[in-house]
Amino acid sequence: MTTAESVKVTINGQEFQVQKGAPLIDVCRENGFAIPSFCYYADLALQASCRMCLVRIEKMPKLQTSCTITCTDGMIVTTQSEEIEKAQRGMVEFLLANHPLDCPVCDRGGECELQEMVFDWGGLEERFTERKNYYPEKFLSPIVANDPQRCILCKRCTRVCDEWMGEDAIEAGGRGANTVIGTFGGWLNCSQCGNCIEVCPTGTLLDATYRHQTRPWELERTVSTCTFCSDGCQMSLGSRAGELMRVVARDRYVDGINGEFLCIKGRFAHPFVNHEERLRTPLIRYRKGGKLIPATWDEAIRFTAAKLQEIKDAHGANSIGVVGSPRLTNEANYVLLKFAREVIGTEHYTASEAFSLAPFFKHMTAPLATHKDIRHAKTIVLIGGEPEELQPLTAKQVRQAVRNGGAKLVIINSVPVRLKQQATQFLHVRPGTEDALVLALAGQTDDAMAARKMGVEVGEIEPLRRMIDETQGNVVLMFGGELSTEAQTILAQLPGSIGDEENRRFLFHPLPLFNNSFGVHDVGLMDGKLNATGLLDAAGDTVRALYVAGGLLPAHLQGREQALQNLDFLVVQELFATDTTAHADVVFPAASFAEIDGTYTNNDGLVQRVRQSIPPVHQAKPDWVITSLLADALGIDFNYQMSASAVFREIGEHVPAYQGLRYPLLKDESKPVQAKYQLAGQRAEVADVLAELRQRVERMTGAGDKIMETPEVGHELFKIGTLTGKVPQFHLLAAGNPEPPDVLVSPLYQITIDSGLRRDTAIAGD
Amino acid sequence: MFIGAIGCEPLQLKRVGLENSRTLDVYRQHGGYEALKKVLDGMSPEDVIGEVKKSALRGRGGAGFPTGMKWSFVPKDSPKPKYVVCNADESEPGTFKDRFLMERDPHMLIEGMLIAAYALGSRTTYIYTRGEYRYLINILDAAIQEAREAGLVGDRIMGTEFSCEVFTHTGAGAYICGEETALLNSLEGLRGHPRMKPPFPAIAGLYGCPTVVNNVETLTAVPDIIKMGGEAYQKLGTQKSGGTKVWSVSGHVNRPGVYELPMGYEDMEKFIMEDCGGMLGGKQLKAVIPGGSSVYIMPATDIVGKKVKMDYEGLVVAGSMVGSGGFIVMDETVDVFESTKNLTEFYKHESCGWCTPCREGTDWLVKVFKRIAKGEGRPEDAQLLLDLCDNIEGKSFCPLGDAAAWPIQSAIKKFPEDFRRHLMPMATRTAEAVAAD
Amino acid sequence: MSQQFTPNNPLPQEAKVPVEMAVFSLDVEAEIDRHLAKYPVKRSAILPLMFIVQRERGGYLDPPGVAYLADRLDVRITDIWEVATFYSMINTEPVGTYHIQVCRTLSCKILGAGKITEQCSTRLGIKPGETTPDGKFSLSEVECLGSCGTAPMLQIGFDFHENLTAEKLDKILDTCERGEYVFTVKG
């Protein structure tokens, strides 16, 4: 990378060496000169409309907005003077002129940027005695409440909607003093991500699901990691008296990979935590075909331990299978693995993960991209996947890389995903032929065949290769779960065979589904003899008992319910009654992510903290604690002293990529820690894999219709294997986001949760 | 209404009195498209820009920026298309000269645009006309069609290699779209908010391409500059402001209208009292707003016997500006508090709402004005108004904020009596003052 | 009774499409094509097209008209909304057949614009900003229309009426009331 030229800038009489072209407002702030602003928002298009950030620059006739000024050599800046202070106080006075002073009943009271600004830059005297302009309060959607009168028109919301989400659903209408933020018809038809709420500095856009529930200062705030997808956004959980009230990213101290970004799941899908259907106590089915009956922890643990011991004695250790989950913490999965190996002594352990990244990890020849790398990449190749729906932060970074950073984007997909609006090149391939593209990337010789199978022109492949070749900067290779083992291997080896150049570097960004898909690989839980499907196939045969933490995926379970019936003994740790617990002999109530300490490893390979926000609800216990209790009952004390930190210390000793990590090293989310993955060299056996891949592609029928319709993001959410079925507003989305008859009434009143909802949609999706 | 030249040979208004003046035939009979021919016959783009520079022509849209210099900022080597846009949004209160230039002599504008396009390497040009001037758009469209049929617009103009299109575009009621960058946003189909400068339109304007935006009168001056040569044109006016200027005169005079005067016309008092036929009904002159609503108001005492020179420099010396040349004359019956209130309401209505000081400031100013007008004025209100103006002026995103502040600042300064009368507590107001309200 | 939305009881698919789209004659379509042809970017034609839709759809952008614009210009409906509400000549609510727009700005004001408005108001029985119940007249006060030299003035549709006097105004309103008013400027 070329280093930018440095220039001399004088601020309030002090000289600084700064990067040429850096925004003056940032430079001033970094050096300790406070500059107020509303409309300036790092990494969004400049607006320069609030006029708060005024400074005096020598040789310029008027005060200048420091957000629009870029540093040049010899610039002499004053940020504090009587003149500037008067101007800034004037602006605050203007902003307050039509702003209702109803802070006591405003949900933003206590964390409102306007309040803060008035505190620091406001005048003491109110000179405005005329009537304020009035607009009625209304709802823009089931989850966005809008009080237009409080708006200061910084337009962060409209920019975020456009630049982050690519939705452009909310806009400014009207003119002059009548300008309002809104939509056509007053109804927000979008993916309801709620980022407009987040970035709003005042109480104009508010979380309708949290309205008037608590005052912000009553909340206990806990910084944690999102439990919904592999992006691993940092968030702040707000709880009061053991209840999770809201999730935001806006608390100033949350400064993680996502800034203030969260998607609809992260922000709104938390009501499952305190949901009334949470399992309350351990349950035991004393007799096959009988009912699950509440039991005490002691009894349930004793009962389970005895049963497991019995089966082990009768059928051998390998007759017991242990299944972890990519939704659980590293700690939980690690302790499960340890339980399987050391307590049971079985070789049958795995996780209910559908998309194995093992071939990729084994052969990867380039490092993982962080989300920041993606934002600043120069070329992005996206093979398969649908990040917009499944990894929204990744989608946002990609969009910004293109829109705000000028990156080139190539998308290879059988669905015309919405991100293609940003794409330089879109290869619309037949479903299931993504492998062919990887084959083509590996060498020109297969172009014609690959193109034929994918249903694209041969000529469309070469430009892609050239684009990668000519990149100055980072090339990020992203891929979804569509790639076969062989294709993953070849792709992982690709950077090694092409090689980095002085100004070009390859980075990988796999797109697994779950919040800890990486972690289950890292701790070694995926290295067992059989995978989840294999275990179910052997159920009732060589496998007599299963110990499942976190429930099985519908993908594994579908059509195999009988397998569970065939088991002698099934133990499940869960939050809710599910299709897996329906067959269980013992069910332990597990604690949700908001109730535990631990770590998740996201798709950047960042090991991030999960922190306890509320005590476990009812009698729930963290998954790793349950496993430890079982171990103890079976005669082995793991000796963790009930501390997740102790578990993680052990992980730091035993898991190669986490070597030396401790909780204290992970405490600052603004400086995330990436696991140390080993890069593989060029491998000889790859030639064979390539041959296999070629055969695989040759076997493709070349039939299968491309999907022509762009899916509407968000409307499918409740189906995709998250817990969102327990959240009322998603039902509305699922119904196509229709406008209710009267938007002036809280639309949430109009939604009833359908009690006949199938259990698996609630827990695991279908 | 009078329309014609005083103190000079008419240039811009040469043909306005002729029958069928807007037809191509009449235009050609009176020297039309000769300048374009001269240009295409052997002038290089640089020659054209050179002549315009020599002419000391300053933009007639309000800011008075030297036109030749503006044209020379357009990068010659840019691979992007270049655009010439005519600013015919004329919405400044008191200004109506562009309207009559286009109504009576549309071909003059088309010729000016073609020459500008040639000089700047543009093949596509737009005339952005305010939506209310719909009849003018129809006139312009007809004239463009006529010119196209005569091979003067479109491909291979006059049989040369030069091709250029002229299109009309309509605004839809927004004063701010007269500001050149807001105009460009509007032309792109967006809300008419001004854009950040830099980059200036000459570098990145319409669709991000190099663009020159010029007022109608600026462009209609170009054919004459080419025909007579830049120096000769400059000599019609002063050293720094060449040529003639078209003024729109309205208000309490006997002969309102469109007047073409040489730059540096020597006496504003004479202009009002003689050329414009004197004050309506023989009343006393009270005030003049010489350059459209946005400039400082001038009291009679600054005009009568002061020999105010009517050009950019002269009016600055006299305490105001040429602006767009919208010359509003007010007699003794006008209450300057009321007239200022009227203009402030205009600015509030037209503020685009982008930036805080202008959006909230004009709204608040109007509220204060209305309260005072209701008889609830307070002595400290004059100070409040001035302070609000100070918080707007120089802090707004675009000059509209300044334009809203200046009339108030100058009115309070020059006509304190008119304000004081409204700001006295009710009880102490004289019967006369109350009656005058 | 308010409707209940659940996944098992989704609204009919049409609920997503707000309204049917306006349909125009071939002549109008040709006119629209001529405007679109002027610009390298479709969206640029938004204002000219809004005037046409407004003319064809009874004086304002009704929902089918808006849907048409969004489709024809390839923009989101919200983009139509943000632009339409910015410009004072684009109506998002119905206006009267005769939209009387009296200039209220300084030059007209000092030459009697106030009286003109008052006269309209009294005669039509509506205040500025209102429409008569029969939908025939709307009255507005507008900002300077470039007729300061021929003040006071008003505009009906796109027609200018200048140098107004009480008698002249009465005559104009008479013809309107009789439905004999002929618009001279074509929009």
Ligand SMILES: Cc1cc2nc3c(=O)[nH]c(=O)nc-3n(C[C@H](O)[C@H](O)[C@H](O)COP(=O)(O)O)c2cc1C
């Ligand atoms: C608020 C505002 C309104 C303006 N209105 C007009 C206008 O109606 N017509 C015009 O020609 N210029 C107007 N201008 C000036 C233009 O921004 C620009 O300076 C002009 O079009 C440049 O052309 P010129 O160099 O030929 O004067 C306005 C400027 C501002 C700040």
Ligand code: SF4
């Ligand atoms: S000063 Fe600000 S609000 Fe006013 S018109 Fe300019 S940009 Fe718009």
Ligand code: FES
């Ligand atoms: S931050 Fe600079 S103008 Fe708002």
